[in-house]
Amino acid sequence: MASRYIRRTNFWACRIDNNFSVTFKAILRCRPVLQAAICRRMKDGTTIDLWLDPWLGSRSLLEILGGQLDREAGRGLTCSRIIRDGGWRPEGYPFTAQLAAEIHTISIDASQTEDSWSWAGPGTGGGSGLFCFRSCYDLVRIHHDQAEEVDFIWGKGVARKMQLCAYRLLHGILMTRDRPIRFGMQISDAKCVLCNDEDESMGHLFFGCPVSWHIWTEQCAQLRGGVGMDRDIRSILSWIRGYRGRDPGWARRARVRLAASVWHIWKERNRRIFEGLTTPLLKFYII
Ligand SMILES: [Zn+2]
Numbered sequence: 363m364a365s366r367y368i369r370r371t372n373f374w375a376c377r378i379d380n381n382f383s384v385t386f387k388a389i390l391r392c393r394p395v396l397q398a399a400i401c402r403r404m405k406d407g408t409t410i411d412l413w414l415d416p417w418l419g420s421r422s423l424l425e426i427l428g429g430q431l432d433r434e435a436g437r438g439l440t441c442s443r444i445i446r447d448g449g450w451r452p453e454g455y456p457f458t459a460q461l462a463a464e465i466h467t468i469s470i471d472a473s474q475t476e477d478s479w480s481w482a483g484p485g486t487g488g489g490s491g492l493f494c495f496r497s498c499y500d501l502v503r504i505h506h507d508q509a510e511e512v513d514f515i516w517g518k519g520v521a522r523k524m525q526l527c528a529y530r531l532l533h534g535i536l537m538t539r540d541r542p543i544r545f546g547m548q549i550s551d552a553k554c555v556l557c558n559d560e561d562e563s564m565g566h567l568f569f570g571c572p573v574s575w576h577i578w579t580e581q582c583a584q585l586r587g588g589v590g591m592d593r594d595i596r597s598i599l600s601w602i603r604g605y606r607g608r609d610p611g612w613a614r615r616a617r618v619r620l621a622a623s624v625w626h627i628w629k630e631r632n633r634r635i636f637e638g639l640t641t642p643l644l645k646f647y648i649i
Pocket residue numbers: 554555556557558559560566567570571572573
């Protein structure tokens with residue numbers, strides 16, 4: 363990745379380009395999160411970019427100085443420029459007194475063999491500074507209320523077939539038409555069979571498609587007088603959760619309707635694809 367994508371820049375300053383691989387773009391998007399847990403540990407500064415690497419308490423000088431910095435003039439300078447005889451010598455650079463004082467608080471660890479990265483993610487107490495995959499995963503993953511999800515999938519009143527469908531939707535493993543394409547397979551028709559307009563994906567089929575969205579809003583109208591919702595399963599779950607304390611009976615019914623709606627949308631999609639049959643929209647409503 364270093365030789366292919368960031369030859370003329372630095373990982374932290376690299377701009378996301380459409381030509382980058384999906385994986386590398388995802389890694390770059392994690393930078394603000396990762397930056398909170400990573401820092402350069404200084405030996406002599408010869409491998410640490412003065413402006414771009416996060417060495418000032420997880421921040422880079424570029425981040426601190428922003429627009430004041432002439433990027434071209436500073437390109438390629440390392441921290442060794444402001445270290446002499448094992449101490450900081452930031453004089454001669456356009457640092458404010460406050461920034462210079464901050465630099466002096468960074469320890470230079472002469473006992474190290476070379477400059478290194480230090481990791482301080484969640485769950486890595488003890489200050490070893492060693493990277494740990496579990497800690498990194500905990501940092502970048504999206505935290506959800508698991509109790510709500512478990513309740514939604516496995517709670518009372520939801521038929522087993524609907525539970526299974528809801529589980530697969532929540533975990534993103536329903537085989538919509540975009541998935542075989544992503545695995546490199548050729549399929550003759552990638553369109554959503556409900557609207558015949560856009561390509562089918564889980565996001566589109568259940569929430570983006572005007573047909574399924576019409577079903578959600580009907581369900582909503584029957585439940586709470588047409589409350590607006592964000593178009594994804596977790597947002598809808600958290601919307602329902604908001605009512606749990608005030609009206610647990612309603613929250614339970616909403617959860618059952620949600621699971622049933624997911625299942626009926628999936629069932630209708632399969633009927634249209636595999637049996638060539640279409641249910642009139644009015645008969646589509648569930649309860
Ligand atoms: Zn559609």
